[in-house]
Amino acid sequence: MECHVTAQAGQFTVDIALSTAAEPNWLGIVGQSGAGKSTFLQALAGFNAAANVTGRWHDKDLSKLDHAVLVSAQTPLFPALSVAGNLELVARHNQQLDNVKTIVALCECTALMSRQTNELSGGELQRVKLARALLANPALLLLDESFSAMDRALRFGILHKLKAYLSPDVKVIMVSHDINDIIVSCDHLSIIESGHCVACGPLSEMLNPARGQQANASLPLISVLHGEIAERNKGISRISVGETSVKVVDESAIPVGQSVRLLLPASEVTLATENSTALHTNCLQGTVQSVVPYSATQVAVKIVCEGQELAVLLDNYDRRINALQEGQLVWAYFSGQLTLA
Numbered sequence: 370m371e372c373h374v375t376a377q378a379g380q381f382t383v384d385i386a387l388s389t390a391a392e393p394n395w396l397g398i399v400g401q402s403g404a405g406k407s408t409f410l411q412a413l414a415g416f417n418a419a420a421n422v423t424g425r426w427h428d429k430d431l432s433k434l435d436h437a438v439l440v441s442a443q444t445p446l447f448p449a450l451s452v453a454g455n456l457e458l459v460a461r462h463n464q465q466l467d468n469v470k471t472i473v474a475l476c477e478c479t480a481l482m483s484r485q486t487n488e489l490s491g492g493e494l495q496r497v498k499l500a501r502a503l504l505a506n507p508a509l510l511l512l513d514e515s516f517s518a519m520d521r522a523l524r525f526g527i528l529h530k531l532k533a534y535l536s537p538d539v540k541v542i543m544v545s546h547d548i549n550d551i552i553v554s555c556d557h558l559s560i561i562e563s564g565h566c567v568a569c570g571p572l573s574e575m576l577n578p579a580r581g582q583q584a585n586a587s588l589p590l591i592s593v594l595h596g597e598i599a600e601r602n603k604g605i606s607r608i609s610v611g612e613t614s615v616k617v618v619d620e621s622a623i624p625v626g627q628s629v630r631l632l633l634p635a636s637e638v639t640l641a642t643e644n645s646t647a648l649h650t651n652c653l654q655g656t657v658q659s660v661v662p663y664s665a666t667q668v669a670v671k672i673v674c675e676g677q678e679l680a681v682l683l684d685n686y687d688r689r690i691n692a693l694q695e696g697q698l699v700w701a702y703f704s705g706q707l708t709l710a
């Protein structure tokens with residue numbers, strides 16, 4: 370994928386060049402407030418006539434894309450129409466009437482159809498806007514903080530269904546201040562600073578502790594473990610990860626037996642060099658793969674557990690750091706209050 374956008378928002382200039390070796394399906398964008406993320410999406414959506422957009426994504430010429438659909442606070446619904454009226458208008462225009470029921474259910478809008486748009490809560494409004502965008506049959510779906518007003522269970526539930534629903538031909542760019550949204554959905558990640566892209570690549574590489582020295586304040590170090598929901602009981606799920614399993618608080622509606630991703634912030638994992646009966650709920654045995662400086666005060670230890678990479682942050686003064694060697698057996702402890710998606 371290659372993409373270059375230049376645009377002006379008042380005195381602010383955006384000059385964002387993104388390039389990835391592999392073709393992303395879902396590209397996440399993070400950056401501090403005022404970095405130019407919305408200006409970038411608005412240019413891609415064709416909202417800024419003076420912007421210049423060039424590039425390609427798979428077989429799509431981004432400069433000629435007439436089916437880029439933006440979901441943001443700046444894309445209002447028709448206030449004179451009900452939710453149903455708004456959705457049917459777009460569905461009819463795009464020959465999508467047959468898909469209304471499915472998309473309304475996907476976006477959890479079934480109970481909202483008869484409501485007036487000025488009666489909706491922030492999260493309800495976001496769900497209706499997402500439904501409207503899907504009914505516009507987008508080739509490029511641009512999500513600008515489109516889930517920010519929804520609670521975690523709802524947003525991860527909808528994201529999960531959305532990923533299953535969209536055909537691989539539909540490309541998605543998601544801007545979010547919540548890194549969890551991006552980690553559960555995106556395969557690539559870009560960091561925007563002061564109107565420029567400062568880093569872009571596969572999510573796994575961007576979250577790798579080896580790139581910690583260039584880490585951006587908006588990008589914490591988080592590992593993603595892949596597993597499967599083995600059982601759920603009273604809001605606690607047992608997730609099998611390779612030969613072992615961990616227990617987590619589970620607010621999701623993801624069915625038992627399905628593959629899931631478990632997000633582990635490195636700062637919440639404790640490392641032990643001996644097996645102990647710690648108070649933490651979960652323990653994974655692994656081997657040290659690398660120990661790299663992460664920040665002025667922290668070192669990142671990358672370990673491999675059940676064939677998967679897991680990062681742990683240790684403070685510089687931790688005396689265990691000098692004793693850690695590649696291949697050494699270690700135990701990673703963490704609580705069950707983790708994000709599941």
Ligand SMILES: Nc1ncnc2c1ncn2[C@@H]1O[C@H](COP(=O)(O)OP(=O)(O)OP(=O)(O)O)[C@@H](O)[C@H]1O
Binds near residue numbers: 404
């Ligand atoms: N219509 C406008 N007129 C003047 N300046 C603007 C306009 N729109 C945006 N800006 C400025 O351009 C800069 C980038 O804004 P933008 O909305 O793209 O940032 P952002 O990264 O999306 O921020 P946030 O995370 O807060 O939504 C900001 O300094 C903003 O004040």
